[in-house]
Amino acid sequence: xxxxxxxxxxxxxxxxxxxxxxxxxxxxxxxxxxxxxxxxxxxxxxxxxxxxxxxxxxxxxxxxxxxxxxxxxxxxxxxxxxxxxxxxxxxxxxxxxxxxxxxxxxxxxxxxxxxxxxxxxxxxxxxxxxxxxxxxxxxxxxxxxxxxxxxxxxxxxxxxxxxxxxxxxxxxxxxxxxxxxxxxxxxxxxxxxxxxxxxxxxxxxxxxxxxxxxxxxxxxxxxxxxxxxxxxxxxxxxxxxxxxxxxxxxxxxxxxxxxxxxxxxxxxx
Amino acid sequence: xxxxxxxxxxxxxxxxxxxxxxxxxxxxxxxxxxxxxxxxxxxxxxxxxxxxxxxxxxxxxxxxxxxxxxxxxxxxxxxxxxxxxxxxxxxxxxxxxxxxxxxxxxxxxxxxxxxxxxxxxxxxxxxxxxxxxxxxxxxxxxxxxxxxxxxxxxxxxxxxxxxxxxxxxxxxxxxxxxxxxxxxxxxxxxxxxxxxxxxxxxxxxxxxxxxxxxxxxxxxxxxxxxxxxxxxxxx
Numbered sequence: 001x002x003x004x005x006x007x008x009x010x011x012x013x014x015x016x017x018x019x020x021x022x023x024x025x026x027x028x029x030x031x032x033x034x035x036x037x038x039x040x041x042x043x044x045x046x047x048x049x050x051x052x053x054x055x056x057x058x059x060x061x062x063x064x065x066x067x068x069x070x071x072x073x074x075x076x077x078x079x080x081x082x083x084x085x086x087x088x089x090x091x092x093x094x095x096x097x098x099x100x101x102x103x104x105x106x107x108x109x110x111x112x113x114x115x116x117x118x119x120x121x122x123x124x125x126x127x128x129x130x131x132x133x134x135x136x137x138x139x140x141x142x143x144x145x146x147x148x149x150x151x152x153x154x155x156x157x158x159x160x161x162x163x164x165x166x167x168x169x170x171x172x173x174x175x176x177x178x179x180x181x182x183x184x185x186x187x188x189x190x191x192x193x194x195x196x197x198x199x200x201x202x203x204x205x206x207x208x209x210x211x212x213x214x215x216x217x218x219x220x221x222x223x224x225x226x227x228x229x230x231x232x233x234x235x236x237x238x239x240x241x242x243x244x245x246x247x248x249x250x251x252x253x254x255x256x257x258x259x260x261x262x263x264x265x266x267x268x269x
Numbered sequence: 270x271x272x273x274x275x276x277x278x279x280x281x282x283x284x285x286x287x288x289x290x291x292x293x294x295x296x297x298x299x300x301x302x303x304x305x306x307x308x309x310x311x312x313x314x315x316x317x318x319x320x321x322x323x324x325x326x327x328x329x330x331x332x333x334x335x336x337x338x339x340x341x342x343x344x345x346x347x348x349x350x351x352x353x354x355x356x357x358x359x360x361x362x363x364x365x366x367x368x369x370x371x372x373x374x375x376x377x378x379x380x381x382x383x384x385x386x387x388x389x390x391x392x393x394x395x396x397x398x399x400x401x402x403x404x405x406x407x408x409x410x411x412x413x414x415x416x417x418x419x420x421x422x423x424x425x426x427x428x429x430x431x432x433x434x435x436x437x438x439x440x441x442x443x444x445x446x447x448x449x450x451x452x453x454x455x456x457x458x459x460x461x462x463x464x465x466x467x468x469x470x471x472x473x474x475x476x477x478x479x480x481x482x483x484x485x486x487x488x489x490x491x492x493x494x495x496x497x498x499x500x501x502x503x504x
């Protein structure tokens with residue numbers, strides 16, 4: 001192909017794809033009047049859904065970051081069969097369709113599920129409760145954090161960790177004072193991606209937790225519910241979701257410039 | 270006194286080393302892949318010997334027979350890796366204070382300041398490692414290690430990451446410091462010029478010590494072509 005034709009092909013492909021990706025976002029904003037937006041904000045679904053989304057995604061993020069950091073540290077610092085297994089398991093949810101994840105969660109933690117029946121005997125019911133929302137969000141969002149954390153921890157120079165130990169630091173203090181701070185930008189990027197995934201979670205939640213206003217109806221579920229009666233309200237809720245996500249992306253770029261949000265970090269080393 | 274008798278097979282290298290250091294500096298020299306770095310990792314406790322015993326001032330750090338393996342952080346060894354491994358997220362003062370976690374804050378500050386000043390780095394205490402020259406990094410790393418009063422020092426290719434001028438200057442300084450500290454010090458190096466630092470040289474080839482002695486002794490009866498080359502250049 002001639003150089004100019006090759007250049008034109010790249011430009012055309014880039015423009016088409018960028019336009020395709022941008023158009024739905026633009027449409028969200030462009031097709032709603034200010035009055036309709038304010039009207040949508042008064043929809044009774046909004047406040048409970050927003051509150052629930054905030055509560056559940058913060059909880060699922062805390063769960064994923066705490067357990068995921070330790071798992072990622074182990075995988076990054078102790079190469080071996082167990083680590084390879086742990087890494088593979090922590091990635092599995094990324095390729096499972098969310099609806100399938102919902103069915104799986106129900107079969108595991110539902111009243112008659114593998115583990116759920118045990119919980120049920122002790123008077124604990126998970127399915128169709130707020131904790132079920134947290135579990136669904138943690139399940140689908142964990143891979144995003146864990147993979148970024150493994151990559152970030154792998155980039156920490158082994159020599160620094162050895163030196164920290166020779167300076168009297170226990171393995172735990174070495175993790176806390178050297179591993180965590182040096183991996184922090186990567187961890188923050190992973191946490192943001194993981195949080196974004198959790199905020200948008202729909203399929204697993206509706207199957208495993210249901211769609212109960214104030215208890216399990218998160219923002220995406222509220223958008224879905226609003227769509228059935230009032231497109232304007234759905235649109236207003238969607239705009240709030242999009243603006244929140246972009247604001248987070250912006251803050252994160254500021255906080256940790258140069259960190260990969262998608263791409264390399266998530267594919268791992 | 271640091272007593273070492275270790276064996277470890279790792280990949281191509283079958284390392285078997287018997288070595289004892291008093292309050293002196295011993296240079297472990299040898300070509301790349303001879304097992305020098307492995308020896309350091311065994312002493313530090315990062316890697317366990319297949320068999321053997323390591324003792325420091327009468328305390329056993331490792332004994333395969335007795336199943337003793339003291340954790341890295343409890344061996345009280347000062348370690349200076351090749352790139353000095355300063356913590357990039359901490360300034361010079363906090364690097365120097367890192368190893369003093371058990372002490373009161375004032376005491377930590379005092380001791381870190383004292384060592385930084387002794388090594389001529391007191392004025393850089395607020396700098397971050399990225400803003401230091403290679404020579405400055407080495408001094409800060411030494412101050413950080415020595416602040417803990419280690420019972421022995423392990424140095425891995427201490428000048429490999431410096432330019433020739435800094436190398437010459439710091440070699441002279443380090444020789445003086447090592448003499449004044451009177452610690453068992455083990456320096457791993459493949460650079461014959463580092464021989465001036467040492468009271469004694471142990472040459473390792475293919476995992477074995479092939480010869481030990483002063484530079485003069487090595488020169489007089491070299492046990493291998495590496496030894497004769499090393500001794501000829503080492504002045």
